[in-house]
Amino acid sequence: MQLNPSQQEAVHAIRGPVLVLAGAGSGKTRVITEKIAHLITRCAIPARHIGAVTFTNKAAREMKERVGQTLGREYTRGLTVSTFHTLGLTIIRKEVKNLGMKSGFSLFDDQDSFALLKALTEDEIDADKAMLKLLQSQISNWKNAMLQPQQALEQAKLPDEQMFAEFYRRYQQNMQACNALDFDDLILLPTMLLKTNESARERWQKKFQYLLVDEYQDTNTSQYELVRLLVGKDANFTVVGDDDQSIYSWRGAQPQNLALLQRDFPQLQVIKLEQNYRSCKRILKAANILIENNPHVFDKKLFSEMDEGEPLRVIKGRNEEHEADRVVAEIVRQRFLARTPYHFFAILYRGNHQSRVFEKALLNQRIPYRMTGGQSFFARAEVKDIMAYLRLLVNPSDDTAFIRIVNLPKRGIGPQTVERIGELAHELHVGLYEAAQHHQLETRLGTREYAQVQEFVQLISQAARRCDHPPEVASTLYGLVKEIGYEEWLYEVSPSQAAAEMRYKNINELLRWVTEMVKGDTENEPLTLEQSVAKLCLRDMLSRNEEEDQADQVQLMTLHASKGLEFPHVFMVGMEEGLLPHQSSIDEGNVEEERRLAYVGITRAQQTLTFTMARERRQYGDVMKPEPSRFLFELPQDDIEWEEQRAANEEAKEQQRQSGMDLLRKALEKN
């Protein structure tokens, strides 16, 4: 299919900064893909000098795939399509020396950081979980705002702030000692480097002669700064975004970055993509009218040349179970009437906890479903365990990993022993693993304990040595897992045999990924173990299992998780004040983001859209009678069928019929 005029304009605008305001379903991925192709084939920019940045691995994979399809693989060699974080990691790897880092660093995920903060604060203050979360997000905010601990300390006024800033300093100190980086560092470090180091800046500006950024409304301050530093004076770049789909501001995303572009680049070209190719007219109209209730920097009005479509419906259940039953009944009916496959249906909700009743209802009717989100693969304890082994293999300074696995499975190294190792490590200013290897340790531990520690050290160091030879990596890792008796241990501690099997399967999956990455294939260069582990930490695997994606299953997910997807039939459930908009957003006066969330949900639907709610909902044990979401009243009422309204209509019709009959009967009686 041909590109429409504005899409073409977006593709052909290659001089200077370009902002593409891409409404939902307006074909933005296609525009980015075509633009990359255009740059390579028509503008003679070598693929290796083009960078495209996304937020998710999935988006990056898809984009790579589509550029490959358009151009043929041979033209895309050297093309950079990656997430912000992977790009950051690439820069850090190339600039380790300039950053004063050791290679073989670990990447900490949020859980690791949290654990570190917990350990740091433990013997100082009795911080509860909420406080630690707050501290964690404060540190993240500081990093995203590019503030070093020093500056945070200086700016902190309240004693609480000062305490947080002090923990920030200690956190950074500890991270450095562990030779570890967190996700925010992957952006912050390259940004600071490019800011201060002119030759590095020139190097990377030369590397990326053209830069494209997807989902620009989700960038935070340091990401925007990184983009600015990378594009330099020439400012040849395209960013694509939609301020109406900004739903991650609570994570530090700065949708204002869209507006800032105009200030920072006065020559900015703004191109709007307003034709929607996804939804029928009624759905799109509803979305437009809803979002008009929000203030806008850039005006935009989507239009569709699709069918008018059916009216949007509102269904009310007696309670949340009934609501779920009715959604499921609706799916069954549709499937029966129109042979609609299950994967054409999506159930979207505000919070993960809402999924349970729907799972139950689907299970009752034996309907296959798939839940995205929830507990992720990498949050599973067994995966974290083995990941800790991998991390220690590539980074002996990773104390967090050491502590996790030194006595796992149980090998008689108790907290006492670990404490002693810690003391020695502290005295010698080295990591735990190095201290465990130190001869001074022998005098401080019992013979038995010392022997156990030495066995562990041997285990790791031998495996690490063998991992230096790529052909041996696979056998070493499988051998290591066997040697520590992890499978047997899983069977011991798991609540059921099935659970143990599941867990062991996860471990094998993990090891399969690593070994495949180390081996490489026709598409992917072989990687070192270190690189592979980093990729795993960034959740950037070769390919996820596709059977699950393709199975015919009803899709269950949060509204957040639905961004970027589309479904023929969408159910937005729990459309109640307090849920959507969420109570805490109402309290904080941030209903606008909730409205955008509703907007995202609505614009996922292609053919039909059904809102549901419960008249009664159990919450904290007592029963609530929620009001319908205010967003339902903001929608064009002509295009909405409220259930009771329809019921009322039918009742009225029935009454008419009745009274007609009455009249007739009376007339007959008279005669």
Next chain:
DNA sequence: ACGCGCCGAATTTTT
């Protein structure tokens, strides 16, 4: 190995 009892969650989480 199993069971009991206690504690925590209840908003979203691209990396």
Next chain:
DNA sequence: TTCGGCGCGT
């Protein structure tokens, strides 16, 4: 308030 997960004790 309730449910689920985890940890400890037998």
